[in-house]
Amino acid sequence: MKAALPTLATLAFATFAFAAPAFAQDEERVWHHATSLGLEPKYPEGLTHFDYVNPDAPKGGLLRLGAMGSFDTFNPFLPQGEVASGLGLIYETLTTPSLDENQLVDYGVLVEAISWPDDYSSVTYRLNPDARWHDGEPVTAEDVIWSFETLVEINPDRAQYYANITGVEETAPGEVTFSFDETGNRELPKILGQLIVLPKHWWEGTDANGNQRDIRRSTLEPPLGSGPYRIKSFEAGRTVAYERVEDYWGLDHPTQVGQNNIGEIRYEYFLDLNVEFEAFKGDRIDMWPENEARRWATAYDFPAVNDGRVIKEEFPQDYAGRGVMVGFIYNLRDEKFQNPLVREALNYAFNFEELNRTQFFGQYERISSFFQGIDELTSRDLPQGEELEILESVRDLVPPEVFTEPYVNPTSPDAAALRNNLRTALNLLTEAGYTLQGTQLVDANGQQLTIEILLQGATIEPVAQNLVNNLAQIGIAATIRTADSAQYVNRIRSFDYELLYQQWVQSASPGNEQRFFFGSSSAEEEGSSNYAGLADPGVDALINKVIFADDRETLEAATRALDRVLLAHHIIIPSYMRGASWMALWDRYSRPETLPEYSSGFPTIWWYDEEKAARTGVAR
Numbered sequence: 001m002k003a004a005l006p007t008l009a010t011l012a013f014a015t016f017a018f019a020a021p022a023f024a025q026d027e028e029r030v031w032h033h034a035t036s037l038g039l040e041p042k043y044p045e046g047l048t049h050f051d052y053v054n055p056d057a058p059k060g061g062l063l064r065l066g067a068m069g070s071f072d073t074f075n076p077f078l079p080q081g082e083v084a085s086g087l088g089l090i091y092e093t094l095t096t097p098s099l100d101e102n103q104l105v106d107y108g109v110l111v112e113a114i115s116w117p118d119d120y121s122s123v124t125y126r127l128n129p130d131a132r133w134h135d136g137e138p139v140t141a142e143d144v145i146w147s148f149e150t151l152v153e154i155n156p157d158r159a160q161y162y163a164n165i166t167g168v169e170e171t172a173p174g175e176v177t178f179s180f181d182e183t184g185n186r187e188l189p190k191i192l193g194q195l196i197v198l199p200k201h202w203w204e205g206t207d208a209n210g211n212q213r214d215i216r217r218s219t220l221e222p223p224l225g226s227g228p229y230r231i232k233s234f235e236a237g238r239t240v241a242y243e244r245v246e247d248y249w250g251l252d253h254p255t256q257v258g259q260n261n262i263g264e265i266r267y268e269y270f271l272d273l274n275v276e277f278e279a280f281k282g283d284r285i286d287m288w289p290e291n292e293a294r295r296w297a298t299a300y301d302f303p304a305v306n307d308g309r310v311i312k313e314e315f316p317q318d319y320a321g322r323g324v325m326v327g328f329i330y331n332l333r334d335e336k337f338q339n340p341l342v343r344e345a346l347n348y349a350f351n352f353e354e355l356n357r358t359q360f361f362g363q364y365e366r367i368s369s370f371f372q373g374i375d376e377l378t379s380r381d382l383p384q385g386e387e388l389e390i391l392e393s394v395r396d397l398v399p400p401e402v403f404t405e406p407y408v409n410p411t412s413p414d415a416a417a418l419r420n421n422l423r424t425a426l427n428l429l430t431e432a433g434y435t436l437q438g439t440q441l442v443d444a445n446g447q448q449l450t451i452e453i454l455l456q457g458a459t460i461e462p463v464a465q466n467l468v469n470n471l472a473q474i475g476i477a478a479t480i481r482t483a484d485s486a487q488y489v490n491r492i493r494s495f496d497y498e499l500l501y502q503q504w505v506q507s508a509s510p511g512n513e514q515r516f517f518f519g520s521s522s523a524e525e526e527g528s529s530n531y532a533g534l535a536d537p538g539v540d541a542l543i544n545k546v547i548f549a550d551d552r553e554t555l556e557a558a559t560r561a562l563d564r565v566l567l568a569h570h571i572i573i574p575s576y577m578r579g580a581s582w583m584a585l586w587d588r589y590s591r592p593e594t595l596p597e598y599s600s601g602f603p604t605i606w607w608y609d610e611e612k613a614a615r616t617g618v619a620r
Contacts, residue, residue: 031113031126035095035190036105037509038552043098043107043254050098052596053258053605059244060263061588061608062619064285066276067267068457069485070237073218076196079155079493079527081218082486084240085267088196089260090134090225094125094144095193096255099596099605102321102508106193107255110139110226116189123189124177132249133199133226141170146200148178154216157527160516164188184548187511199224228260241266258592261607271484273457283586286619287602290582292459293360300584309616311587315600318581322598323371323378323506327575328453328467328499333523333533336449337498340399343570345428348421349470350573351412359462364576368409370563371506372577376556379564381406386557390545391564397538399568407567409574418470426474441475451478454497456488463575464501493527501575502531510559514543518566532571539565588613 033045049055071084076091095106095114108114111125131139145168152159164180165188171177178192202224203215213219222231228250232243242265250256268285270276277295280288281302290296296312304310328350330337337343352366371377383391383403391402412418426436429449434441440448451471453464461480468478478499483491491497504517513529515521520535522528542562549555581600590609595601613619 029115031115033113034105034107035114035193037186037190039101039104041105042101047254049254049257052100052592052594054592055258057258057261057607059261062264063262063603064266064268064619065287066285067269070269072237074223075219077151077155077215078218079157082489086242086265089229089242090227091196092226093194093196099599099601102598104509106190109255110197114189119183120186121183122177122179123192124171124175127174130249131226133224134230134245135224137201139197139226141174141176143197143200144176147197148195150215156525160522160525191512232264239266239268259604262603273459286586288584290584293363296582297361309587310584312584314580314582316580317595317598318600319373319579320598321508323374324503324577325367325370325372326503326577328573329502329531330499330571331495331497331533333495334498339432340570341428341432345425347573348410348425350467351418351470352576353412355463355466364578366409367574367577368407370566371559374508377559379560383564386554387560390558390561394538394541397541398565402564402568422474436475439475449476451476451499453478453480453499454491455480455482455501458482460501500531511547514546519543534571587616588619
């Protein structure tokens with residue numbers, strides 16, 4: 001459901017066929033204040049604010065956040081370059097989710113009402129007449145149309161995401177209609193609501209020096225937005241600061257009340273995580289999102305923690321209703337990984353139990369589902385009921401073991417178990433055509449099997465080294481390549497890797513993004529999130545079952561079937577997760593007494609607390 005995307009690498013907007021509006025102009029439409037996937041919206045039309053915010057939250061103060069790598073553009077549409085962190089603060093989308101409805105419901109922001117026919121062949125958005133750009137100009141239907149046209153023209157992965165949209169036009173003053181090439185896809189009105197809208201008049205104008213702006217090129221000119229913040233200052237590649245817009249048009253909008261309370265949000269860039277952590281300890285940044293169990297358990301014995309100026313907290317809300325699959329992803333575009341026996345074999349060399357004992361302080365669990373964390377979407381045991389019926393409908397297209405063998409990760413609770421697992425791995429590799437000659441596993445040409453593991457930063461190096469060491473025991477020469485942020489991003493975009501440590505994050509309502517994650521249409525689309533290069537007709541068929549499910553029960557059954565088949569293809573060595581985020585924070589900020597069910601809300605619904613800051617020390 002979230003930013004994921006269909007195959008139109010060569011798509012330019014000029015190829016769009018403008019379909020006739022789905023509604024006759026004189027036909028009475030039913031207008032909605034929200035889009036929903038299987039839920040009645042919690043908040044009725046006329047809501048004043050979300051329940052979880054403090055509508056009287058004070059405004060002001062400073063929040064300093066860390067970011068890794070660098071940035072070289074303020075253009076949010078280009079598929080190339082590194083976009084500055086926080087750039088979304090200056091823009092609004094057509095709709096926005098609440099944080100207590102599991103991202104299943106979106107409410108209008110730039111639009112005041114949404115309409116769609118019963119067959120979901122189109123969607124019409126009626127713009128909010130109060131919506132304004134920071135220069136005071138209104139947000140128009142022309143801005144929406146231009147933003148959509150431009151996005152799909154210059155960004156192939158967005159073109160793929162929106163491939164089922166065949167036309168867009170202003171069908172009445174202030175109303176924009178998108179037409180679809182298929183019916184029954186209930187998610188399209190929702191994902192179109194996520195469209196970032198840019199100001200056409202600004203991007204087609206000239207800068208302070210009289211130079212013509214170009215949305216198709218990178219820029220470090222602070223752009224015009226319509227959101228709660230604007231860029232205050234920046235130092236290219238090193239820092240960027242956003243200031244709260246005092247006359248923001250949406251200040252009293254129901255979806256914005258009690259939010260965006262911090263007066264200035266500043267991002268400081270670092271090239272090394274350890275240096276960034278030291279900066280946090282030295283009060284150069286205010287929040288540290290911990291991602292390493294050892295550091296969380298052992299590295300917080302410093303004065304600011306001991307005297308209470310820095311607090312540590314866990315937030316299970318950040319993982320509630322969110323699924324994740326993370327691990328070492330095979331690049332199936334590489335011939336060495338096209339045999340599923342090879343892919344299955346290498347999982348037997350990953351010793352999670354040892355890592356959990358020696359590195360993770362027992363705080364993680366092994367992942368065994370592409371939707372880990374969302375129980376109703378996770379496949380278990382053998383398929384039954386509607387899930388079995390769905391799998392039977394594609395029986396000839398999916399691995400036969402999905403009907404007879406539930407997926408189970410190998411376990412290595414002790415040295416003997418690891419030896420047995422490595423023996424199993426070697427047997428599978430032998431079946432795949434490899435031979436162990438002395439200390440080397442070689443193919444039919446006598447070439448040793450080698451693997452490069454691509455990582456971003458040093459955090460995962462001990463985890464990857466566990467795999468490298470065990471692979472060496474069965475004759476495989478694996479190496480670790482740790483890339484800087486820019487190189488890592490470029491290599492991912494061009495699929496320049498063999499084994500990649502990466503993740504797929506899933507919402508509680510899977511849909512069109514599955515094509516971008518696992519669909520044949522995205523397998524060769526540079527920049528897509530189909531990291532594995534999976535192109536399989538059975539998976540494609542099941543993705544369509546998910547997208548076109550006509551009720552929640554069928555959606556869950558189809559997703560479990562998809563999960564089961566993805567696991568059977570062994571496109572990843574699953575690693576681990578935990579069910580809460582870790583945050584360390586300088587004690588200058590407060591939050592609502594009751595947080596939303598599906599997010600900590602940081603920093604959007606938090607605020608700078610001057611009394612706390614006076615005790616802790618004012619941020620500079």
